[in-house]
Amino acid sequence: MYIIYCQKINFIDRLLTILKSLRMKIIPFLIFMFLIVKSCGQSVETPDTVYSGNPLFDGWYADPASRIYNDTFWIFPTYSDYFHKQVFFDCFSSPDLVNWTRHERIIDTTEVQWANSAMWAPASVKKDDKYYFFFAANDIYEGDIGGIGVAVSDQPEGPYKDLLGKPLIGEIVNGAQPIDQYVFLDTDGTYYMYYGGWGRCNVVRLNDDFTGLIPFEDGTYYREVTPENYVEGPFMFIRDGKYYFMWSEGGWTGPNYQVAYAVSDNPFGPFERKGVILKQDPEVARGAGHHSVLEVPGKDEYYIVYHRRPLEETHRNHRVVCIERLEFDSEGNILPVELTFKGVPSRTLTDR
Numbered sequence: 001m002y003i004i005y006c007q008k009i010n011f012i013d014r015l016l017t018i019l020k021s022l023r024m025k026i027i028p029f030l031i032f033m034f035l036i037v038k039s040c041g042q043s044v045e046t047p048d049t050v051y052s053g054n055p056l057f058d059g060w061y062a063d064p065a066s067r068i069y070n071d072t073f074w075i076f077p078t079y080s081d082y083f084h085k086q087v088f089f090d091c092f093s094s095p096d097l098v099n100w101t102r103h104e105r106i107i108d109t110t111e112v113q114w115a116n117s118a119m120w121a122p123a124s125v126k127k128d129d130k131y132y133f134f135f136a137a138n139d140i141y142e143g144d145i146g147g148i149g150v151a152v153s154d155q156p157e158g159p160y161k162d163l164l165g166k167p168l169i170g171e172i173v174n175g176a177q178p179i180d181q182y183v184f185l186d187t188d189g190t191y192y193m194y195y196g197g198w199g200r201c202n203v204v205r206l207n208d209d210f211t212g213l214i215p216f217e218d219g220t221y222y223r224e225v226t227p228e229n230y231v232e233g234p235f236m237f238i239r240d241g242k243y244y245f246m247w248s249e250g251g252w253t254g255p256n257y258q259v260a261y262a263v264s265d266n267p268f269g270p271f272e273r274k275g276v277i278l279k280q281d282p283e284v285a286r287g288a289g290h291h292s293v294l295e296v297p298g299k300d301e302y303y304i305v306y307h308r309r310p311l312e313e314t315h316r317n318h319r320v321v322c323i324e325r326l327e328f329d330s331e332g333n334i335l336p337v338e339l340t341f342k343g344v345p346s347r348t349l350t351d352r
């Protein structure tokens with residue numbers, strides 16, 4: 001009897017010790033996981049995770065410029081219809097990449113006197129508490145009026161006022177159609193604008209209030225930086241001190257539109273093409289291209305926002321705006337992006 005009693009006590013003792021040691025391990029582990037999740041600002045993906053879905057919002061939109069302003073995600077796209085109907089811009093905001101609010105007609109051709117149609121491919125920049133909205137208009141050819149314009153507002157959702165009453169760039173230089181501008185802030189505080197269609201890309205330096213250009217050291221205003229296979233839609237960002245230059249190639253009305261990139265140690269290149277990272281998936285969508293990259297400040301967390309053509313659509317302007325994660329390998333190469341219908345997990349910025 002006494003032996004059985006002792007064995008029981010022993011067993012309970014051992015059980016308690018095991019439970020104690022488990023608690024010692026589990027609690028720090030749970031705290032560690034909690035901190036990881038918190039530092040990422042996003043929830044761990046579980047069966048309950050809410051995803052953005054793709055497309056991100058209803059309507060035919062393309063060429064999405066994406067930004068983070070005041071802990072909110074913003075997308076400024078082209079309204080994708082016949083050129084003569086492209087006489088305004090809407091934009092979209094979201095606190096979490098899932099719920100999007102449409103802000104209608106943030107600027108239109110009644111405000112921009114020199115624009116009559118084909119208002120395309122915005123770029124957005126916040127500077128000194130003002131929001132600048134760069135756009136192209138009129139799909140110009142040699143001798144036409146139009147090109148790249150700039151407008152300003154006190155808030156991201158406008159309304160925007162035409163800053164100049166005329167285009168900022170209204171001529172064709174180095175064979176580049178003045179469209180598809182991207183405004184890039186370099187680490188030394190210089191604002192560069194990359195732009196160009198028709199397979200040619202220029203970079204210019206913007207002056208302080210974005211009312212004009214300033215020359216480079218050699219006195220020239222335009223520098224051609226066209227990489228191999230470039231068509232349009234340039235984009236630039238810096239990661240780990242490297243300049244990632246990206247662009248769209250192929251024809252925007254067709255299935256083979258795609259995004260490629262190059263890396264350099266400076267904003268002027270040379271930009272040697274590294275390869276394609278975004279393209280059609282016959283199971284999901286065609287013509288994936290004209291993107292922008294969203295970087296969550298202070299995190300190594302990137303998203304690619306782009307447009308694509310639903311498989312069942314044949315209309316050349318039927319393009320929709322989508323999002324995916326943009327990821328890198330250990331050497332800094334961008335990994336090929338998978339087109340999805342589920343998009344990315346909900347993510348707020350207030351708990352960054």
Ligand code: FUB
Nearest residue numbers: 078120121232233252290
């Ligand atoms: O949306 C009009 C044009 O289509 C853009 O300027 C090009 O980049 C292409 O996406």
